[in-house]
Every structure is written in C-alpha cells, then in structure tokens.
Amino acid sequence: MNHAYILTLSCPDRRGIVHAVSGFLFEHGGNIEEAAQYNDPDTGLFFMRVRFACDELAPEALSSQLKTFAEPFEMNWKLHDTTQPMRTVILVSKEGHCLNDLLFRWKSGLLPLDVRAIISNHRDFYQLAASYNIPFHHLPVSAATKGQVEARQLEIIEAEGAELVVLARYMQILSNDMCKKLAGRAINIHHSFLPSFKGAKPYYQAHDRGVKLIGATAHYVTADLDEGPIIEQDVARADHSKTVEDLTAMGRDTESQVLARAVKWHSEHRVVLNGHKTVIFK
Template sequence: MTEHAYILTLSCPDRLGLVHTVSGFLLEQSANIEEAAQYNDQATGLFFMRVQFACAAHDLASLKAAFAALAEPLQMRWSIHPRAERMKTVIMVSRQGHCLNDLLFRFKSGLLPVDIRAIISNHRDFYQLAASYNIPFHHIPVTAATKAQAEARQLEVIEQEGAELVVLARYMQVLSNNLCEKLQGRAINIHHSFLPSFKGAKPYYQAHDRGVKLIGATAHYVTADLDEGPIIEQDVARADHTDTVDDLTARGQDTESQVLARAVQWHSERRVILNGHKTVVFR
C-alpha cells in the first residue's frame, strides 16, 4: 500500500508515559516513526514533541479525529500535517533586498519547503525581481495617515493567499498591535542585531559606535513589543576596530540572510514550537 509521511507536533503539561502514549497511538495506526524528538522544560513543567512518521494511505481527517480523542484529556496543543505539504508563505519587504533575494533563490532551488504566494512591499523596487520568479507583487504604500488602510489591505492579501507564514524580510515598517495579534505565531522578522542588544533603528550604527567585536542577526516571531518576540535563530560575525559602518552592514547582511533562511526552514518544517516568550526548536 502507498505510504504517506506526516509531521505531528505537540505540547502539554508533562507527565509520565507521554512518549509511550504517542508511540503507542502510532503503532495502532500501523505507522512507522522516521524521526522523533522531545523536550521536557522543567522550569514550566511542559512537554514538547515532534514526530515524523509514515503510514499506509490514510484519511487525514480520521487520523486527526483519532488523535484528538487521545489528546484532549492530556491537554495537548497539537497539529498533524502532511510532510509533503509546502507551507503557503507571503514575504514583506521594503528597499533592502538581500534577504528577499536569498529566500527566492532557495525557494526556486527547492531548498525551502515553502510555497511563496505573494510579495508585499511599501516600495516598487522589487516588482521586477518578483516577476522573474512569477510571484505576484503587491505595492502597498504606507504613511502615518494611511497605515490602518494599508495594513487592512496587507492582511487581505495574506488571508486570500491562505498564508500560514509571513516573513518580514527587512520590512522596515513597525506593524500595529492589531496586525501583530492577527499574525501571532506565524510572522517571522529578521532583526539586524544580536538581540537583546541594539534594538530599534540603525543597529549597525549603534554597534559601530560601541566598538563591538561581534555583530549578529536575530530571527524572531513578531509581537506587539518591538524586537521582543520569541527568538528562533541567531548568529554572529567577527568585527574589529578597522571596520566602518559599511563594512559591518555588508558582513551583517550575509548573516541576516542565513539566519532568516534557517528560521524559515525550521518553521516550515514544523520544527519550532512556542514556549511562552521562548521557543523549542527541534533541529
């Protein structure tokens, strides 16, 4: 019989026998576990698990219904998705295109399990780049006076495309609290600094002014608190006293692209589970 691969993720209050319970359920479904990882956060008393498994041709709705009956008394937050399903994604960008270009190349090369459905920008700079990948480009200008209307249009595009993931690939507008709430847990931002240092605008200028020896980049989930969202991935590059702001910016842009790509990959492979203001990442 044809086998189909699925990804199960869950979190719940920790208790004895959870791994046995989940693996026993999969055994009952004649499923073969291909990859499994779990984590017990002793500080919060929560248990997290990700399982990739294969089973014979199966009705997904029936599989979910059966697991729901098991999960409810255990207070599980869970999801089951086909592994082959590419995550519908919308990218938002302003006038710096290094992260956008990197994501598009990885997407086109089959290196990211995403389906980029649209690009939204408050400038026209990258409409030709979007056209070269045959991706719809939506130019939505934003001013202080039109911010509410612009965000309503952005959300309309996101919902029309059924996006499970929104990537802020150097989108330089601060999202309103309302939009942050609507995108909770499915919007990833790249900040060009090793947070929590140098939040806000012009972090490379701040870093240069402080004479840092390391610069970094942080990919995190978007929240209403600017640059405070749960961190998914970070990385750093060396710096020294001879570096100018331009040197730091150029080196940092490479780091930003790599960090954001890893965060997008892990999220789209359903390897990231929220844990309060932190994340659990099963790499």
C-alpha cells in the same frame, strides 16, 4: 508509498507520554521515521515532534482520532501533511538581500515553501518578483494610510491561505492588532544581536560602540517590538578597522543566513512555542 505526516505537541509533563504517542501511531498504522522530545523543568511542559508514515487513515480521520487521544493529556497539537509546502507571503521594503536569498533557496528546493505573494511599500523589487513569477503588491504606507494598508495586507495574506508571513527587512512597525492576527506565523529578521542596538541604524550604533561582534536575530512577531520568541541568532567577528559599511555588509550576510535557517525550521515544523521562548527540534 505511505503518506508522511509531522505531529508536533506540547502538554503538561507526565510519565508515559512517548509510550502513549508511539502506541497511538502504531494502532493507527503509523510508522515512526523521526522523533524528538524535550521536557522543560522550569515550566513542567513536555514537547515532542514526530514524523511518521501512514496510509490507513485519511488526514481528516487521523486528526479526529488525535483530538480524542490528546484530550486526557491536555495536549496542544498540530498535524502537518509533508506533501504540502508551506504557503508563504513575504513583506519587504528597500533592502532586498534577505528576499533575494529566500527566493533563491526556495527555487533551489532548499526550503519547503509555496511563495504566494510579495508585498512591499516600495516598487524596488517588482522585477525580481516577476522573474520568479510571484505576484507583487505595491502598498505604500504613511501614517494616514497605515490602517487601510494593513487591512489590505491581511486580505492578501488570508486570500493566499498563508501559513507563514516573513518580514524580510520590512521596515514598518506593525500595529498591535496586526501582530495578534499573525501570532505564531510571522517571522521577522532584526539586524542586530537582540537586545542590543534596537531601533534605527543599528550598525551605526554598533560602530560607535566599537563592537567586536555583529549579529542578527530571527524571531516571531509580537506586539512588543523586537521582543518576540527567538528562533535563531548568529554573529560575525569584527575589529577596530571595520567601517560602518563593512559592518553593514557583514550584517547583511548574517541576516540572510539567520532568516533562512529560521524559515526552514518553521516550514519543517521544527519550532514549538514555549511561552516567550521556543523549542527547536533540529
């Protein structure tokens, strides 16, 4: 069986890019199994995702050839080995619905992840982590210890070789330095339909405003709080009879589903950054 890869790329748009990419893969023994592309007229950028099989070159040799090929096109590109699940670290606080949902989907074979560790500022989910045989790191956070805790978090993330960090209702604001170090590989779930109802107790804010839609947003983490590139959003309908508790329960279901889809697309290398936006090849 041929080795399977996923190639994602972006570059200034011009004629012949698809032809050039497919020709390169053909010349190096690649057989395209799936391909999608998009050109953004606003930025003049071209985006592409290609899944292909190839057994003529080792990954290192293929990457070397790609580097030479990409230079004239000014391409930003990444080559991914589909046999390697994405190494992941999950951060969580005291609400575990998103964590529980992700772990169940992962163990059910629905997410191509390798969950390496769970980090929390509370002890609530150490037994859940143990039931999945995942190392659990309890790192309490205070204003005085935030710098040391983030340093330890980064140690764990780097030691595990994490390609993805999921903030599954981790209720701490990351420092600008932490956000920069995790750029493009950290996904947060926000429990409202951004940009509405930022900050604390969004469902109380939503109930007070009599909203008719409850939403959730999954986005990449940036130094701008809750304003990173959006990966996925969804809503559930509400009406005047819903209590804060009703809205919260509806929101938790929506959050879990939205975060799971965002994690799935990221781990399948379907998301490409386009400035402060994303291109998603579903």
